[in-house]
Amino acid sequence: xxxxxxxxxxxxxxxxxxxxxxxxxxxxxxxxxxxxxxxxxxxxxxxxxxxxxxxxxxxxxxxxxxxxxxxxxxxxxxxxxxxxxxxxxxxxxxxxxxxxxxxxxxxxxxxxxxxxxxxxxxxxxxxxxxxxxxxxxxxxxxxxxxxxxxxxxxxxxxxxxxxxxxxxxxxxxxxxxxxxxxxxxxxxxxxxxxxxxxxxxxxxxxxxxxxxxxxxxxxxxxxxxxxxxxxxxxxxxxxxxxxxxxxxxxxxxxxx
Amino acid sequence: xxxxxxxxxxxxxxxxxxxxxxxxxxxxxxxxxxxxxxxxxxxxxxxxxxxxxxxxxxxxxxxxxxxxxxxxxxxxxxxxxxxxxxxxxxxxxxxxxxxxxxxxxxxxxxxxxxxxxxxxxxxxxxxxxxxxxxxxxxxxxxxxxxxxxxxxxxxxxxxxxxxxxxxxxxxxxxxxxxxxxxxxxxxxxxxxxxxxxxxxxxxxxxxxxxxxxxxxxxxxxxxxxxxxxxxxxxxxxxxxxxxxxxxxxxxxxxxxxxxxxxxxxxxxxxxxxxxxxxxxxxxxxxxxxxxxxxxxxxxxxxxxxxxxxxxxxxxxxxxxxxxxxxxxxxxxxxxxxxxxxxxxxxxxxxxxxxxxxxxxxxxxxxxxxxxxxxxxxxxxxxxxxxxxxxxxxxx
Ligand SMILES: Nc1ncnc2c1ncn2[C@@H]1O[C@H](COP(=O)(O)OP(=O)(O)O)[C@@H](O)[C@H]1O
Ligand SMILES: [Mg+2]
Numbered sequence: 337x338x339x340x341x342x343x344x345x346x347x348x349x350x351x352x353x354x355x356x357x358x359x360x361x362x363x364x365x366x367x368x369x370x371x372x373x374x375x376x377x378x379x380x381x382x383x384x385x386x387x388x389x390x391x392x393x394x395x396x397x398x399x400x401x402x403x404x405x406x407x408x409x410x411x412x413x414x415x416x417x418x419x420x421x422x423x424x425x426x427x428x429x430x431x432x433x434x435x436x437x438x439x440x441x442x443x444x445x446x447x448x449x450x451x452x453x454x455x456x457x458x459x460x461x462x463x464x465x466x467x468x469x470x471x472x473x474x475x476x477x478x479x480x481x482x483x484x485x486x487x488x489x490x491x492x493x494x495x496x497x498x499x500x501x502x503x504x505x506x507x508x509x510x511x512x513x514x515x516x517x518x519x520x521x522x523x524x525x526x527x528x529x530x531x532x533x534x535x536x537x538x539x540x541x542x543x544x545x546x547x548x549x550x551x552x553x554x555x556x557x558x559x560x561x562x563x564x565x566x567x568x569x570x571x572x573x574x575x576x577x578x579x580x581x582x583x584x585x586x587x588x589x590x591x592x
Numbered sequence: 593x594x595x596x597x598x599x600x601x602x603x604x605x606x607x608x609x610x611x612x613x614x615x616x617x618x619x620x621x622x623x624x625x626x627x628x629x630x631x632x633x634x635x636x637x638x639x640x641x642x643x644x645x646x647x648x649x650x651x652x653x654x655x656x657x658x659x660x661x662x663x664x665x666x667x668x669x670x671x672x673x674x675x676x677x678x679x680x681x682x683x684x685x686x687x688x689x690x691x692x693x694x695x696x697x698x699x700x701x702x703x704x705x706x707x708x709x710x711x712x713x714x715x716x717x718x719x720x721x722x723x724x725x726x727x728x729x730x731x732x733x734x735x736x737x738x739x740x741x742x743x744x745x746x747x748x749x750x751x752x753x754x755x756x757x758x759x760x761x762x763x764x765x766x767x768x769x770x771x772x773x774x775x776x777x778x779x780x781x782x783x784x785x786x787x788x789x790x791x792x793x794x795x796x797x798x799x800x801x802x803x804x805x806x807x808x809x810x811x812x813x814x815x816x817x818x819x820x821x822x823x824x825x826x827x828x829x830x831x832x833x834x835x836x837x838x839x840x841x842x843x844x845x846x847x848x849x850x851x852x853x854x855x856x857x858x859x860x861x862x863x864x865x866x867x868x869x870x871x872x873x874x875x876x877x878x879x880x881x882x883x884x885x886x887x888x889x890x891x892x893x894x895x896x897x898x899x900x901x902x903x904x905x906x907x908x909x910x911x912x913x914x915x916x917x918x919x920x921x922x923x924x925x926x927x928x929x930x931x932x933x934x935x936x937x938x939x940x941x942x943x944x945x946x947x948x949x950x951x952x953x954x955x956x957x958x959x960x961x962x963x964x965x966x967x968x969x970x971x972x973x974x975x976x977x978x979x980x981x982x983x984x985x986x987x
Binding site: 388389390391411412413415416417421422424427428429430431432433438441442445446477478494498 | 936937938939941942943944945946947948949950952953956957959960961962963964
């Protein structure tokens with residue numbers, strides 16, 4: 337289809353009355369991996385929340401389409417059912433809601449009745465094994481008392497179980513040790529190798545290129561102060577690893 | 593008090609039909625006078641709360657012996673579980689060790705329950721007996737009646753049991769219930785109740801416990817039904833080494849009014865108590881909670897906690913929550929924590945971002961809010977019953 341892709345055009349977004357995104361243009365194609373890099377406070381999470389429809393993030397201008405569907409028209413749950421997934425930088429804890437029940441409800445909401453309970457359970461156990469998660473996770477309350485690493489693994493488990501059309505991973509790598517990072521990389525690779533996840537497009541948000549050693553990006557964007565100031569290939573990530581963001585700031589400063 | 597000069601009322605005439613072997617007429621008259629003259633200790637009606645608990649009384653014409661049906665299930669041969677009238681005839685010395693000894697009769701509605709006590713249940717757990725299965729008492733209340741279900745539990749030294757009460761029916765009924773739980777050294781007694789009366793019922797429940805030395809004791813109480821629910825949960829700690837728990841959950845919806853008072857009275861030191869209250873309100877539901885922890889001046893080494901969380905789900909709903917910690921001793925631990933608030937938008941958004949509709953997300957979070965309290969109730973069957981009752985209130 338001609339209009340495939342997660343297409344973001346001239347997106348402006350206000351938070352608490354301040355314009356944080358100042359015109360974002362970006363397209364993630366099915367099956368491709370885009371990295372979005374940028375220093376803290378540049379607006380990366382704001383982009384993630386404006387795509388998923390967080391009520392505090394007011395889109396003032398621009399369009400977002402998912403395989404031709406206008407996302408900005410839709411409530412957050414409908415965006416998810418259209419195939420958009422966000423791995424939260426700081427996932428909410430919900431006491432009293434068991435992980436197993438939640439995962440089942442989410443899968444049911446996004447893919448109603450597609451798997452009998454036994455198969456769903458087998459899928460969960462397989463993915464948990466891949467992520468190095470103990471089955472006892474299933475009986476715990478959602479993110480309640482979880483360590484940072486446990487929260488991130490649970491986000492990845494949801495990614496694996498929901499196999500969305502497009503996944504935005506917001507700083508999934510931050511706070512992970514080497515082993516956890518490797519497990520996350522393997523989880524994403526397994527999803528991309530599966531029938532369900534072959535065409536999943538990724539927008540991997542990070543301010544540190546570590547995760548990109550595990551998931552090779554097709555395209556790298558750099559965001560500074562609410563704008564994408566540079567787009568390139570994997571070499572751009574390597575450059576940031578060597579120079580930090582200062583080199584790029586100087587470069588765009590020189591142009592401006 | 594006015595006992596000698598109290599005005600004779602139609603309620604006094606209605607006493608005549610009550611069982612004299614269980615309680616002699618003069619004791620019943622004294623209890624009725626106490627009901628009529630004792631203040632409720634509850635707040636007066638206000639902008640939100642529209643019912644005056646000082647003047648409320650049953651209609652004497654509604655008092656009838658068939659107002660309550662009781663069903664008692666007990667699988668343990670060593671344990672006596674029978675109706676109260678039978679107990680008064682066949683187990684009078686045992687019954688006397690508990691009936692009227694817990695202090696239930698000193699409150700306004702506890703006195704009323706005593707005055708008309710008749711249909712009820714008596715549970716006797718002899719020393720070191722261990723009830724493998726809960727003793728289940730089901731009270732079904734006739735419509736338009738005034739009903740006084742009364743439960744007495746006596747647990748001897750080292751005895752272990754769970755007593756589970758259910759209250760159902762009661763359309764347009766006035767139901768005034770009491771439970772007295774008296775336990776001995778080293779016993780472990782858990783008394784749970786699920787009240788799911790008709791929305792037209794008015795419900796008063798006085799639950800008073802007097803645990804023995806080194807005993808474990810727990811009240812767990814869920815108020816799902818009744819248009820008006822007035823609950824008194826009390827543990828009187830008069831021995832050291834007690835581990836006592838109170839769990840109360842309530843969720844007024846529609847026009848329901850719920851008024852809960854919990855009291856833990858540490859008269860003696862070196863005992864522990866923990867009170868957990870979870871409440872929510874929606875529609876025009878009203879709730880008032882007063883949680884009292886009293887530690888007497890000489891009750892050193894007491895350890896008491898009170899945790900009270902309230903969730904407001906609509907603009908007209910109202911929950912008024914008051915902790916009252918009266919700490920007379922210095923070498924004690926006393927903790928109080930409370931929250932009151934609406935559903936958390938970040939939690940809702942998190943579930944929505946996983947494809948779950950907002951209304952379902954709200955229901956899921958509200959049910960989750962109750963879950964730690966539900967977890968304290970005995971038997972998975974009861975817990976499922978409570979989840980279903982709460983879910984239907986959220987639908
Ligand atoms: N909920 C919010 N309330 C107020 N300001 C916010 C909120 N979210 C983000 N911001 C502001 O928007 C800017 C970009 O933040 P963010 O998108 O979180 O950046 P990044 O993810 O790149 O670190 C920051 O200045 C931040 O303070
Ligand atoms: Mg961020």
